[in-house]
Amino acid sequence: MRNRTRFLIPFVVVGLAAAACSSGDTTPSTQGSAPAASAAAPADSKSFPRNETLYSSGTMWGPPANWNPLREWDSATGTKGLLYETLFLYDATTDKFQPWLAESGEWTGDKEYTLKLRSGITWSDGKPLTADDVKFTFELGKIETVPYHNIWTFLDSAEVVDPQTVKFTFKEARYQQWANHVYQRAIVPKHIWESVKPEEVVDFANENPVGTGPYNYHSHDQDRQAWVKRDDWWGIKALGKDVKPKYIVDIVNSSNEVAMGLLLQKGLDLSNNFLPGVANLVRGNFGVSTYYADAPFMLSANTAWLVLNTKKKPMDDPAFRKAMAFSVDTKRIVENVYGNLVKPADPTGLLPQWDKYVDKSVTGSMGFSYDPAKSKQLLADAGYKDTDGDGFINNKDGSKIDLKIIVPTGWTDWMESIRVIATSAKDVGISLTPEFPDYNALVEQRSTGKFDMLINNERQLSNTPERYYDYVFNMPVQKLQNTVNFGRYENEKAWDLVGQLDATKTDDVEGMKAITSQLQKIQLEDMPVIPLWYNGLWSQVSNSVWKNWPSDAAGTPKTPPTMWRNWLELGGVLTLTELQPAGA
Amino acid sequence: MRQYFGRKLLIYALTFFVAVTVNWMIPRFMPGDPVASMVARARISDPEAVAAMQQYYSNLFGFDQPILAQYFNFWGALFAGNFGISIWAYPLPVADVIMDAVPYSLGLLIPSILLSWFVGNWAGALAARRKILDNTVLPVGYVLTAMPYMWIAILLCWGFGVVFQVLPVAGGYSFAMQPNLSWEFVGSLFQHWLLPFVSLFLVALGGWAIGMRNMIIYELEADYSNYLAALGAPHRLIRRYAFRNAVLPQITGLALQLGVLVAGALVTEIVFSYPGLGSLILKAIQNQDFFLLQGTFLFIVLGVLIANFVIDVVYVIVDPRTRAGMTGATT
Numbered sequence: 001m002r003n004r005t006r007f008l009i010p011f012v013v014v015g016l017a018a019a020a021c022s023s024g025d026t027t028p029s030t031q032g033s034a035p036a037a038s039a040a041a042p043a044d045s046k047s048f049p050r051n052e053t054l055y056s057s058g059t060m061w062g063p064p065a066n067w068n069p070l071r072e073w074d075s076a077t078g079t080k081g082l083l084y085e086t087l088f089l090y091d092a093t094t095d096k097f098q099p100w101l102a103e104s105g106e107w108t109g110d111k112e113y114t115l116k117l118r119s120g121i122t123w124s125d126g127k128p129l130t131a132d133d134v135k136f137t138f139e140l141g142k143i144e145t146v147p148y149h150n151i152w153t154f155l156d157s158a159e160v161v162d163p164q165t166v167k168f169t170f171k172e173a174r175y176q177q178w179a180n181h182v183y184q185r186a187i188v189p190k191h192i193w194e195s196v197k198p199e200e201v202v203d204f205a206n207e208n209p210v211g212t213g214p215y216n217y218h219s220h221d222q223d224r225q226a227w228v229k230r231d232d233w234w235g236i237k238a239l240g241k242d243v244k245p246k247y248i249v250d251i252v253n254s255s256n257e258v259a260m261g262l263l264l265q266k267g268l269d270l271s272n273n274f275l276p277g278v279a280n281l282v283r284g285n286f287g288v289s290t291y292y293a294d295a296p297f298m299l300s301a302n303t304a305w306l307v308l309n310t311k312k313k314p315m316d317d318p319a320f321r322k323a324m325a326f327s328v329d330t331k332r333i334v335e336n337v338y339g340n341l342v343k344p345a346d347p348t349g350l351l352p353q354w355d356k357y358v359d360k361s362v363t364g365s366m367g368f369s370y371d372p373a374k375s376k377q378l379l380a381d382a383g384y385k386d387t388d389g390d391g392f393i394n395n396k397d398g399s400k401i402d403l404k405i406i407v408p409t410g411w412t413d414w415m416e417s418i419r420v421i422a423t424s425a426k427d428v429g430i431s432l433t434p435e436f437p438d439y440n441a442l443v444e445q446r447s448t449g450k451f452d453m454l455i456n457n458e459r460q461l462s463n464t465p466e467r468y469y470d471y472v473f474n475m476p477v478q479k480l481q482n483t484v485n486f487g488r489y490e491n492e493k494a495w496d497l498v499g500q501l502d503a504t505k506t507d508d509v510e511g512m513k514a515i516t517s518q519l520q521k522i523q524l525e526d527m528p529v530i531p532l533w534y535n536g537l538w539s540q541v542s543n544s545v546w547k548n549w550p551s552d553a554a555g556t557p558k559t560p561p562t563m564w565r566n567w568l569e570l571g572g573v574l575t576l577t578e579l580q581p582a583g584a
Numbered sequence: 585m586r587q588y589f590g591r592k593l594l595i596y597a598l599t600f601f602v603a604v605t606v607n608w609m610i611p612r613f614m615p616g617d618p619v620a621s622m623v624a625r626a627r628i629s630d631p632e633a634v635a636a637m638q639q640y641y642s643n644l645f646g647f648d649q650p651i652l653a654q655y656f657n658f659w660g661a662l663f664a665g666n667f668g669i670s671i672w673a674y675p676l677p678v679a680d681v682i683m684d685a686v687p688y689s690l691g692l693l694i695p696s697i698l699l700s701w702f703v704g705n706w707a708g709a710l711a712a713r714r715k716i717l718d719n720t721v722l723p724v725g726y727v728l729t730a731m732p733y734m735w736i737a738i739l740l741c742w743g744f745g746v747v748f749q750v751l752p753v754a755g756g757y758s759f760a761m762q763p764n765l766s767w768e769f770v771g772s773l774f775q776h777w778l779l780p781f782v783s784l785f786l787v788a789l790g791g792w793a794i795g796m797r798n799m800i801i802y803e804l805e806a807d808y809s810n811y812l813a814a815l816g817a818p819h820r821l822i823r824r825y826a827f828r829n830a831v832l833p834q835i836t837g838l839a840l841q842l843g844v845l846v847a848g849a850l851v852t853e854i855v856f857s858y859p860g861l862g863s864l865i866l867k868a869i870q871n872q873d874f875f876l877l878q879g880t881f882l883f884i885v886l887g888v889l890i891a892n893f894v895i896d897v898v899y900v901i902v903d904p905r906t907r908a909g910m911t912g913a914t915t
Contacts, residue, residue, distance in 0.1 A: 046761060046762045046764040046766070046769070047758075047760050047761045047762065047768070048759075048760045048761070049760075050760060053760065055759060061867075062672050062673050062867065062871070063673045063676070063681070065670075065673040065674055065675065065676050066674070066675065074674070144633045144636040144637075145633055145636050145637045145640065146633075147633075149633045150633075199640070202637075203674075203675055205675050205676075219762050221684075221762075221763070221859075222681075222684050222685070222859050223755055223756065223857070223859050224755075224759055226762075249759055249760070251754075251755075251759055254754065254854070254857030254863060255857065258753060258754045258857045261741070261745055261746055261753035261754065262753065262754060264746055265745065265746070265749055265752070265753065267752070267759065410870070438614075438872070439621065439870075440617065440618065440620070440621040440872045443620060443621045444617055444620050444621070447620065480634060482623065482634055
């Protein structure tokens with residue numbers, strides 16, 4: 001009996017082993033994972049041939065749930081840019097506006113702006129795009145919950161002159177902000193949207209979206225959004241350009257690690273995820289490249305600021321804030337935390353694209369850099385001493401200083417960064433502890449002003465530094481500060497200057513510079529926020545299926561290689577027109 | 585028999601009630617306010633617009649009512665099959681989001697639980713009292729059962745996905761396809777299913793094999809086995825009796841282990857970003873999506889309770905003693 005079953009021994013062992021590697025045994029016939037397998041598949045509408053499809057990721061962190069371009073923060077990737085379009089595009093590298101849906105737009109009076117639309121543009125349902133649609137889109141802003149509601153604080157009216165022309169009349173000419181709106185607002189079709197109730201406009205899921213853009217909605221699932229090219233897109237005739245991928249499939253991020261895996265499997269062409277250590281992938285032979293072949297690898301997208309709560313002691317003291325600025329070892333963050341994927345920020349915090357607005361004479365004399373000795377000196381001069389002998393400085397009244405710096409938990413790069421900041425603050429005698437609350441808890445503390453210090457980078461690159469100064473100086477301080485001036489800094493003079501900057505024409509660079517120089521003086525004197533580093537426009541591309549990606553090399557496009565929300569109108573859509581199939 | 589099941593059902597109903605209540609409470613006592621963060625994400629600065637939006641959402645989600653009323657509304661809506669609107673996947677209803685994910689989770693869980701149970705018991709039974717087999721099955725079993733789900737999942741993902749590049753690392757089916765009834769699509773589903781399944785299967789397998797081996801040894805040492813042996817019964821017969829007795833605790837074990845297995849599946853799904861309930865739970869927590877979190881937990885609680893009930897029924901069928909006990913109790 002015993003002998004009879006002994007022959008089973010090897011069988012069981014093999015069976016166990018087989019269970020462990022059954023995946024290896026059963027798949028050779030379908031080698032090369034999913035995307036490759038389908039490349040050979042017939043091009044029916046149910047599958048996307050690999051050589052006609054662009055796979056991207058890094059934008060959506062939840063399932064595509066709405067195609068409402070007003071929801072610029074959570075609409076499905078490409079809703080604005082691929083499907084709905086803006087009047088202009090703005091190219092940050094050359095600081096130029098490119099007419100898109102508009103043929104032209106100019107100030108025809110001090111408070112009057114006339115916009116001409118291109119002719120021959122049709123919505124994907126065949127109806128023509130007219131001035132009525134533009135007027136309707138801007139008037140949606142009259143609804144309180146629409147994000148660009150504040151436009152009506154300075155806009156007076158929008159009138160249709162003829163089917164291709166709209167005339168905007170202003171209460172107050174805010175040239176800079178208006179320039180921002182003409183390339184950021186997606187135009188929606190009146191004939192469809194007028195039936196949506198005003199209170200539901202912002203919640204409108206818009207499941208059968210009708211746009212003017214180069215792509216139409218194809219399909220979606222929990223983990224992806226697919227677009228299919230529109231063959232009668234106006235740009236083919238009017239611009240002589242065409243988007244190259246027939247399909248775009250944007251994959252919902254579950255984590256950056258998964259994106260990394262997909263990228264290495266060549267299942268992803270464009271990853272806009274933050275991939276720590278991507279430098280090794282670029283330098284090694286992994287078929288992955290970035291905008292720059294070497295540090296900082298990425299274009300700069302926004303500034304990470306150290307926000308100080310100016311309503312709390314001792315952050316209400318400019319001398320303390322300045323000392324704080326000198327204490328931060330940004331170089332260590334850039335090198336050790338980011339592995340040189342980011343660049344240290346200019347003392348003004350203005351992005352490299354805005355370099356012409358930086359007054360070098362101001363930053364030269366008043367700028368700051370990592371200098372612990374200077375930081376200690378500033379604190380001592382301002383009267384901060386270690387009165388109780390615990391090794392940390394005390395408030396001027398002798399009370400303890402025990403500050404906290406917060407970033408959302410799970411944002412690993414930021415978590416490491418504030419550890420560095422806390423350590424370097426301790427070196428100059430400031431007791432600073434890093435804490436990592438849940439994102440929502442942080443948002444609550446941030447908007448109600450219940451924090452000491454935090455890091456924020458919510459203002460993105462745009463056409464004007466005015467948007468950055470608005471972020472720093474915005475007044476009056478509200479009960480809830482949801483988007484700007486989290487530190488609750490109050491300076492009438494500075495806010496007045498921001499208003500003046502806003503009222504300066506966009507082509508008057510000298511006039512703008514005169515004002516930004518004054519703002520920079522105030523900023524460096526009072527240090528309401530401390531610029532730390534420029535976050536990158538995270539973008540890793542693979543050349544296996546599509547080539548001619550933007551880079552700093554000669555002969556390549558210089559547009560942003562990204563699918564991020566609100567970046568397609570900064571030239572992201574042009575990137576798609578420049579791509580070439582790698583096989584060809 | 586009626587009394588037995590009546591009592592069981594009562595216990596399940598109570599468990600369900602408590603679980604749902606706890607489930608309702610937990611997200612509400614987490615720090616942070618989902619409406620505030622929803623509004624904050626909308627990047628609206630105008631105070632009037634903020635107030636308008638906050639009021640709109642509070643009303644929509646029913647947060648403007650007293651907490652007790654919210655609780656009763658929750659039960660009311662539950663019986664109407666309404667789980668609310670997801671905050672994370674706004675404005676999709678939670679029920680839709682969950683129903684999309686359920687097939688994936690069940691497709692992973694049911695085969696891996698059942699197969700690992702059968703194969704594990706079979707291997708364990710074979711291994712008992714066979715030196716060479718015992719020397720292989722036991723250590724392998726210990727290694728497998730001690731492996732954290734996440735770790736083995738990451739190993740498999742890295743090995744087959746990145747190093748050998750034979751299997752996909754993410755998703756429920758190929759990103760190049762749309763769901764349709766074709767062999768190609770089924771094949772793609774299978775490819776994506778394989779690795780998560782194998783990682784769940786392997787970890788569970790070890791535990792069952794070890795348990796079964798120990799039980800069989802114990803049963804073979806029992807008096808009845810010795811008595812049978814003394815009577816000269818064939819070895820095969822003794823082993824069959826031993827197996828039948830040994831399998832009973834394994835069934836109880838299955839009921840007890842269900843929760844652990846489900847939890848393991850959740851972690852595994854996250855590693856492979858498999859679009860099941862586990863990935864949903866993670867997202868719900870990250871985005872403070874009360875309703876989605878409640879919905880998924882509810883679904884899992886229900887699932888585990890139902891599975892336990894099924895095991896109870898199976899137990900009655902396979903163990904004649906319970907039946908005897910029940911008739912004894914009722915007469």
